[in-house]
Amino acid sequence: MSKMSYRDASLAALHEEMRRDPAVWALGEDIADGGVFGQYHGLIEEFGASRIVSTPISESCIMGAAVGAAMVGTRPIVELRFADFALCAMDEMINQAAKARYMFGGQARVPVVIRQPVGMWRSSAAQHSQSLESWYVHVPGLVVLAPGTPADNRGLLKAAIRCDDPVIYMEHKDSWDMTGEVPDDDDEVTPIGVARIDRPGDDVTIVTWSGALQVARQAADAAADKGISAEIVDLRSLWPWDQDAVFGSVEKTGRLLVMHEAVKVCGFGAETAATVTETMGDALRSPARRLGAPRIPIPYAPPLEDLCRVRVADVMTIFEEMKL
Amino acid sequence: MPATSVAPSAQRILGLYATMARIRAFEEATDRAAKEGLVTGAAHLSIGQEAVAAGICGNLRRTDLITSTHRGHGHTLAKGADPLAMMRELFGRAGGTSDGKGGSMHIADFSVGMLGANGIVAAGLPIAAGVAQGKRLLGEDVVVACFFGDGAVNRGPFLEGLNWARIYDLPVLFVCEDNRYAARTRTGDMTGGPGPAARAQSLGVPAHAIDGNDIMALDALAGRLVEDMRPGGGPQFIHALTYRQRGHTVADPGTWRPADERAEFMEHDQMRIARRFLIENDVAMADIDAVETAAGDEMAVVYDTAKDSAWPAAELAARDVQDIGGPA
Numbered sequence: 001m002s003k004m005s006y007r008d009a010s011l012a013a014l015h016e017e018m019r020r021d022p023a024v025w026a027l028g029e030d031i032a033d034g035g036v037f038g039q040y041h042g043l044i045e046e047f048g049a050s051r052i053v054s055t056p057i058s059e060s061c062i063m064g065a066a067v068g069a070a071m072v073g074t075r076p077i078v079e080l081r082f083a084d085f086a087l088c089a090m091d092e093m094i095n096q097a098a099k100a101r102y103m104f105g106g107q108a109r110v111p112v113v114i115r116q117p118v119g120m121w122r123s124s125a126a127q128h129s130q131s132l133e134s135w136y137v138h139v140p141g142l143v144v145l146a147p148g149t150p151a152d153n154r155g156l157l158k159a160a161i162r163c164d165d166p167v168i169y170m171e172h173k174d175s176w177d178m179t180g181e182v183p184d185d186d187d188e189v190t191p192i193g194v195a196r197i198d199r200p201g202d203d204v205t206i207v208t209w210s211g212a213l214q215v216a217r218q219a220a221d222a223a224a225d226k227g228i229s230a231e232i233v234d235l236r237s238l239w240p241w242d243q244d245a246v247f248g249s250v251e252k253t254g255r256l257l258v259m260h261e262a263v264k265v266c267g268f269g270a271e272t273a274a275t276v277t278e279t280m281g282d283a284l285r286s287p288a289r290r291l292g293a294p295r296i297p298i299p300y301a302p303p304l305e306d307l308c309r310v311r312v313a314d315v316m317t318i319f320e321e322m323k324l
Numbered sequence: 325m326p327a328t329s330v331a332p333s334a335q336r337i338l339g340l341y342a343t344m345a346r347i348r349a350f351e352e353a354t355d356r357a358a359k360e361g362l363v364t365g366a367a368h369l370s371i372g373q374e375a376v377a378a379g380i381c382g383n384l385r386r387t388d389l390i391t392s393t394h395r396g397h398g399h400t401l402a403k404g405a406d407p408l409a410m411m412r413e414l415f416g417r418a419g420g421t422s423d424g425k426g427g428s429m430h431i432a433d434f435s436v437g438m439l440g441a442n443g444i445v446a447a448g449l450p451i452a453a454g455v456a457q458g459k460r461l462l463g464e465d466v467v468v469a470c471f472f473g474d475g476a477v478n479r480g481p482f483l484e485g486l487n488w489a490r491i492y493d494l495p496v497l498f499v500c501e502d503n504r505y506a507a508r509t510r511t512g513d514m515t516g517g518p519g520p521a522a523r524a525q526s527l528g529v530p531a532h533a534i535d536g537n538d539i540m541a542l543d544a545l546a547g548r549l550v551e552d553m554r555p556g557g558g559p560q561f562i563h564a565l566t567y568r569q570r571g572h573t574v575a576d577p578g579t580w581r582p583a584d585e586r587a588e589f590m591e592h593d594q595m596r597i598a599r600r601f602l603i604e605n606d607v608a609m610a611d612i613d614a615v616e617t618a619a620g621d622e623m624a625v626v627y628d629t630a631k632d633s634a635w636p637a638a639e640l641a642a643r644d645v646q647d648i649g650g651p652a
Contacts, residue, residue: 025461050461056491061484064450069458071439071451072389076458091481095444096451103430104440105422106644140645165646192648240649 013157028079063092098141126297148213155190195242201231219315254285264292334605358574372569379542391448396441411630446476449485465555475506489559503568524561536564
């Protein structure tokens with residue numbers, strides 16, 4: 001294990017996977033220069049301009065070209081810079097990448113990783129702050145990953161690159177400098193579709209992912225001070241998602257809170273809560289709860305932006321309502 | 325006159341004429357099938373545009389690749405796909421090119437280098453550019469022909485794809501198959517400036533305007549450009565002006581267009597133009613007729629066989645969605 005940042009963990013994954021497989025390459029704006037967040041720093045020196053391809057600001061073509069290149073046997077890593085910009089490539093992601101295999105009767109595979117950093121990052125406002133993971137979970141054909149720790153940003157990125165399906169890969173923009181212990185073994189990948197118990201507990205299950213994991217940890221600390229034992233399940237993979245891990249935890253605690261940074265309405269928390277309720281509602285000692293952003297565009301001013309964040313105080317209020 | 329005395333150039337055109345005749349016979353069979361309810365979804369016929377498919381694909385190798393459009397039967401057939409598998413696909417039957425899961429708009433045969441029709445206008449340009457880029461990374465020299473219609477020139481991926489092929493110097497032959505109508509709207513009314521070729525030129529892609537109904541001219545131009553592009557040459561652009569003799573889909577008779585316009589283009593039909601050339605170059609009428617008869621007979625068998633084919637098994641509905649997280 002080595003201590004490294006979330007950013008460097010992703011860089012390690014790229015180095016390892018690009019050495020392992022010469023068909024892996026990356027394309028996106030500024031990546032030969034290190035990428036907007038430095039997450040491609042130094043790759044050009046080792047892999048050259050044919051595999052670290054800086055592109056024009058042409059999101060449709062970045063994504064569409066990746067689909068074409070993937071269908072003929074390469075494994076592109078697409079960098080879309082901000083999840084908000086990925087919307088300029090919606091047709092290529094949803095109508096092309098996600099469907100080519102199916103609509104061509106299995107003649108094509110589209111093994112692309114579509115990196116699109118998500119989340120609030122101080123005062124980035126309405127077009128640079130969104131978390132739209134639930135949109136992609138809705139689309140058959142896509143895998144959706146949202147790593148919340150440095151170790152997972154290495155392990156899941158490696159898994160995504162090795163995956164034969166198109167993978168929406170959402171790193172949180174506020175996490176690039178977060179550090180943590182990261183495995184060194186080249187072959188250690190994080191399995192897709194397997195959640196991680198971030199912290200064990202007995203009284204309530206918090207299901208979360210991505211940037212909200214940090215808030216969940218703070219809330220669990222605050223709850224512990226009041227004698228409440230919260231178990232945190234970091235889904236990290238949203239499609240497929242680890243239902244067994246969630247069911248197992250709720251079986252134990254009898255209470256469920258799903259919290260995410262995305263807008264609460266139609267967020268993935270709704271799917272999680274509904275599935276638990278349908279499947280094992282009798283095990284719930286109080287109704288399943290959700291925490292997410294209000295349904296407003298993300299504002300610029302810090303005090304207004306903060307109103308869109310899930311907060312420890314909100315978690316504590318819900319715990320009180322659960323009679324914890 | 326015995327075929328041996330026919331010049332090689334005329335023999336070549338007779339071969340391309342056979343491709344055109346097969347496409348037309350396939351499309352006529354599709355039209356008949358649609359009217360009989362056998363084609364359950366939309367199908368877009370390329371009757372009147374066959375020369376473009378035949379002329380371009382006739383200059384490609386089997387290892388070369390193409391991308392196509394919603395009006396893609398001709399390109400698929402010209403690239404070498406099996407018409408029976410194609411017709412089964414249109415009928416939604418087992419044994420179709422996509423197991424009956426794609427239909428006309430998603431017809432594809434990767435085994436002959438046909439990487440898919442597309443229901444989204446202009447989607448093929450970025451894909452074709454990426455196909456060329458991917459093949460280059462793998463060290464394989466291929467030419468990629470990208471077919472699209474005149475409507476595509478007003479979508480963003482047209483600009484992005486052409487620019488992309490230029491800056492990375494990719495061997496993509498962009499073929500704007502201009503049938504003059506974007507669905508039911510005259511493309512000229514919706515297109516600013518001097519048109520598709522000028523747009524390509526403005527991005528540094530050499531562009532060539534041509535009569536898309538003239539198979540001889542198309543064959544010569546495509547042959548020259550493909551040769552220049554192999555290996556390592558950059559993109560080229562053909563603006564092939566042709567005419568969609570039928571409506572937008574099989575459900576549209578297309579009679580809303582001016583009668584004199586339709587009459588003019590029926591007169592300028594590519595089959596007629598090719599026949600005239602063949603006769604002038606000493607190909608026997610009987611040989612030309614034999615080509616057409618063979619095409620008609622072939623597609624009649626295709627039609628009957630497809631009609632008698634089974635529906636896809638129910639379990640295919642959930643197959644090929646995704647490896648991880650697919651339907652249980």
